[in-house]
Amino acid sequence: MTQPPRPDLQKTPASPSPSSPSVLASDAERENMVERLREAAVEGRLTLEELAERSEAAYLARTRTELLSVGDDLPQVTPPQPGPSGPAGARTFRAAFGDLVHRAPVLEHGIEATAVFGDLTLDLCASPAPSTGELTIKARAIVGDVHLLLPEGVRVEMNCSQVLGDVRDLTRAHAGPEAITPLVRITGTAVLGDIIVAHPDSDRRTYWQKWLDERRTRA
Numbered sequence: 001m002t003q004p005p006r007p008d009l010q011k012t013p014a015s016p017s018p019s020s021p022s023v024l025a026s027d028a029e030r031e032n033m034v035e036r037l038r039e040a041a042v043e044g045r046l047t048l049e050e051l052a053e054r055s056e057a058a059y060l061a062r063t064r065t066e067l068l069s070v071g072d073d074l075p076q077v078t079p080p081q082p083g084p085s086g087p088a089g090a091r092t093f094r095a096a097f098g099d100l101v102h103r104a105p106v107l108e109h110g111i112e113a114t115a116v117f118g119d120l121t122l123d124l125c126a127s128p129a130p131s132t133g134e135l136t137i138k139a140r141a142i143v144g145d146v147h148l149l150l151p152e153g154v155r156v157e158m159n160c161s162q163v164l165g166d167v168r169d170l171t172r173a174h175a176g177p178e179a180i181t182p183l184v185r186i187t188g189t190a191v192l193g194d195i196i197v198a199h200p201d202s203d204r205r206t207y208w209q210k211w212l213d214e215r216r217t218r219a
Contacts, residue, residue, distance in 0.1 A: 025067045033058045033067055034142060038163050038191050040074050051163070052192055055142050059096065059116050090136075095120035095144065110136040115144030115193060125151040125200055134183045141165060141193030149200045154182045156197055165190030170198040 034055050041051040054070050061067035089109035093102055095118035104126040105111065113120055124135075139146045139160065150156065150171055160167045167190050188195060 023064050025061050025064050030058050041163055052143055107135050112138045113146050114140040115146045116142045117144050119145045121147040123149040137186045139188035139195045141190040141195050143192045145194045148197045154184050156184050158186045160188045160195055162190040164192050166194040168196045
């Protein structure tokens with residue numbers, strides 16, 4: 001009697017295709033989707049509440065399928081592709097659904113600072129200066145705040161977009177020669193949150209009171 005062929009137990013399983021529901025989403029893909037949601041809000045396609053809810057869903061998405069479902073009713077939404085999100089080798093700090101304070105991080109290769117439903121405070125005053133004399137910070141405040149505390153004597157250049165958020169530079173202008181003055185470049189996005197740059201005053205209430213006073217003046 002002929003025996004049926006035995007299955008090949010050593011057969012290598014097929015790798016999942018990029019479109020497989022089980023493929024996990026990356027941080028870069030989540031950031032790209034949140035940026036698309038921000039653009040949709042600017043275009044008037046999403047309300048404030050919808051932007052907040054979908055941004056939270058994007059950051060909580062585990063797979064690409066879950067992530068794409070966040071924006072499947074928006075036009076021209078394609079599978080997000082990973083891309084450069086900041087300086088090569090940059091240190092990453094994230095406060096998600098909570099608060100984080102970090103002091104004296106290494107600055108040599110730049111910093112990525114993200115706050116999602118939480119507050120992130122980075123105190124850079126005691127950090128060693130980068131060898132180039134320049135520091136790049138990419139900040140994202142998504143329904144949360146990013147606070148950057150810088151030492152006296154630095155120049156600050158801010159180029160941040162905002163959607164129902166606030167971007168504030170409360171540092172004091174430095175009059176020293178540009179050729180020898182450390183430069184801090186800050187880019188990023190504030191969506192329903194704030195990106196605040198300031199000096200760590202000896203009386204923290206003074207710093208916050210100044211911020212509140214300036215905010216009330218603009219209202």
